[in-house]
Amino acid sequence: TTVDLDHALAVATDLAIQAGEQLLTRARERITPSGAQLTIAQKLNAVDLVTEADEDAEKVIRNGLKKHFPDHAFVGEESYGQGMPNNEYIVGDEPTWVVDPLDGTVNYIHLFPTVCVSIGLCVGGVPVVGVIYAPFFGAAYPPDGSASAAPSGHLFTAIQGRGAFISSDGGKSRRALPLQSPAPPIPPNAPKGCTLAVEWGKDRRDVPGGNLERKVNSFWNLAGEIGGRNGKGGMVHGVRSLGSATLDLAFVATGAIDIFWEGGCWEWDVCAGICILVEAGGIVVDCNPPEGFDPSVSSTTPIPAAPLGGRRYLAIRPCSDSPESS
Numbered sequence: 001t002t003v004d005l006d007h008a009l010a011v012a013t014d015l016a017i018q019a020g021e022q023l024l025t026r027a028r029e030r031i032t033p034s035g036a037q038l039t040i041a042q043k044l045n046a047v048d049l050v051t052e053a054d055e056d057a058e059k060v061i062r063n064g065l066k067k068h069f070p071d072h073a074f075v076g077e078e079s080y081g082q083g084m085p086n087n088e089y090i091v092g093d094e095p096t097w098v099v100d101p102l103d104g105t106v107n108y109i110h111l112f113p114t115v116c117v118s119i120g121l122c123v124g125g126v127p128v129v130g131v132i133y134a135p136f137f138g139a140a141y142p143p144d145g146s147a148s149a150a151p152s153g154h155l156f157t158a159i160q161g162r163g164a165f166i167s168s169d170g171g172k173s174r175r176a177l178p179l180q181s182p183a184p185p186i187p188p189n190a191p192k193g194c195t196l197a198v199e200w201g202k203d204r205r206d207v208p209g210g211n212l213e214r215k216v217n218s219f220w221n222l223a224g225e226i227g228g229r230n231g232k233g234g235m236v237h238g239v240r241s242l243g244s245a246t247l248d249l250a251f252v253a254t255g256a257i258d259i260f261w262e263g264g265c266w267e268w269d270v271c272a273g274i275c276i277l278v279e280a281g282g283i284v285v286d287c288n289p290p291e292g293f294d295p296s297v298s299s300t301t302p303i304p305a306a307p308l309g310g311r312r313y314l315a316i317r318p319c320s321d322s323p324e325s326s
C-alpha cells in the first residue's frame with residue numbers, strides 16, 4: 001500500500017491539535033470555582049491510570065483517522081486490551097496508526113504541564129510519520145479559564161527522510177530540529193556534563209520487594225552515584241523525569257536532553273517520538289539486554305536498533321561527529 005505521507009502528516013497534525021486543545025479546555029474547566037471533576041480509573045496498578053479525558057481524546061483521533069484512512073489499522077492506548085504479555089509486538093506490517101491520546105496522564109491529573117498527544121504512523125512496522133502536540137506549553141499556566149485564540153502549544157512533526165520540526169503556532173511557521181545546528185558534540189567523558197532524563201514505566205510486576213530501609217538506602221545510593229556526593233558533582237549535569245516518555249524523546253530531538261532512558265513503555269509512548277528523534281539526527285536503541293548478556297564482559301556486539309515493542313529504550317540526542325575540543 002502506498003501512503004501519501006504529506007496527507008497523513010496534515011491529518012495527524014489537525015487531530016493532535018484538536019485533541020490537545022480539548023485536553024487544555026478540560027484542564028481549564030477543572031480550576032474554575034465550580035471545578036468540573038475528572039473521572040479517574042486504575043489500569044494495571046495504582047500508578048497506571050486513565051481518565052475520561054484520555055478516552056475522549058482517543059475517540060476524536062480514532063474517528064478522524066478512520067474518516068481519512070478507512071483501510072489503516074489503529075492501535076490506541078485506551079482502546080488496546082490490557083494485560084498482554086510483556087514482549088508481544090502489537091504493530092503489524094500494514095499501515096498502522098499508533099496513538100497515545102494523552103501521554104503523561106498522571107501529570108494531567110496533577111495539572112503538571114508536561115502532557116502531550118502523540119500520533120505516529122507505521123508502515124512495515126517502522127514509524128514514518130510522527131506528530132506530538134503539547135498543549136500546555138505556550139498557554140497561560142495554570143490554565144486560566146480564558147480560551148486561547150489560536151493553538152500555541154509545542155508541535156513536533158516529522159516525515160521519514162524529510163527532517164523534524166518544531167512549531168508554536170500550529171505549524172504555520174516552523175524550525176528544524178535540533179535547535180542548535182550544528183548540534184554540539186557529546187562530551188567525550190559522557191555521561192558527565194550531560195542532562196539525563198529517566199522514566200520508570202508503570203508496570204511494577206517485576207520490581208523486587210524489600211523493606212523500606214533497604215529501598216531508601218538504594219535510592220540514596222543511586223541518587224549519589226548519578227547526582228553527586230561528598231561535595232562532588234555526579235555523573236551528569238542534571239537528572240529529569242518529565243512523566244511523559246513522548247516528550248522526553250521530543251526534548252532529546254531538540255538537544256535539550258542529552259540522554260534518555262525509559263524502563264518500560266508501550267508502542268504508543270514512543271512511535272511518534274522515535275520518528276521525530278531519528279529525523280532530527282538522534283539515536284534510539286533497544287535497551288533490553290540481549291539473551292545471555294553479561295555486563296561484566298565487554299562486548300563489541302552492535303547495539304540493536306530500537307524496534308517498536310522494545311519496552312526499554314536508550315535515546316541519545318543529535319550531535320556532530322567531531323570530538324569536543326576541551
Ligand code: IPD
Nearest residue numbers: 103104105199201243244245265
Ligand atoms: C506513561 C508515561 C511515562 C512512562 C510510561 C508511560 P501514559 O504514559 O509516558 O513517562 O514511563 O511508560 O506508560 O500512561 O501517561 O500515557
